[in-house]
Amino acid sequence: MSDTLKKKAEELEQTLEMQLSLVKKESEDWVKVGGAVLAGGALAFLAVRLLGGKKNKKTEKVLQVLEREGLLDEEITEKLTKKSEPGFLGRLAAVVLPIAIQYGQEQFMKKLKEEDSNSGENEG
Numbered sequence: 001m002s003d004t005l006k007k008k009a010e011e012l013e014q015t016l017e018m019q020l021s022l023v024k025k026e027s028e029d030w031v032k033v034g035g036a037v038l039a040g041g042a043l044a045f046l047a048v049r050l051l052g053g054k055k056n057k058k059t060e061k062v063l064q065v066l067e068r069e070g071l072l073d074e075e076i077t078e079k080l081t082k083k084s085e086p087g088f089l090g091r092l093a094a095v096v097l098p099i100a101i102q103y104g105q106e107q108f109m110k111k112l113k114e115e116d117s118n119s120g121e122n123e124g
Contacts, residue, residue, distance in 0.1 A: 025119060029112075036108055040101075051093050 059080050066072040 032112070043101075047093065047097060051090055 063072065063077065063080060066076065
């Protein structure tokens with residue numbers, strides 16, 4: 001009777017180990033996907049911050065003074081706040097950013113496929 005109990009205990013331990021390894025593997029995948037999403041969000045945020053127009057404090061002060069003096073109208077406001085043509089960095093980013101995102105996505109998917117194939121070989 002003790003032999004059967006020992007065998008059952010060993011089987012349960014093996015089953016538990018397999019379940020824990022499966023949970024670890026699945027959680028690793030979720031962490032990787034979450035990390036990729038977080039990194040993409042951070043990259044997009046930085047791109048918007050770097051490439052977005054900065055508010056010019058001097059322009060805002062001029063607008064406030066003109067408004068106090070009663071000289072401010074729509075035409076002047078538009079001329080002062082109109083964004084100039086994008087510079088070299090803006091044009092370069094518009095071309096390079098999608099290429100960089102696509103390359104990163106391909107590398108990430110390639111790495112995930114390699115890890116999936118490696119885990120499939122280890123289990124089989």
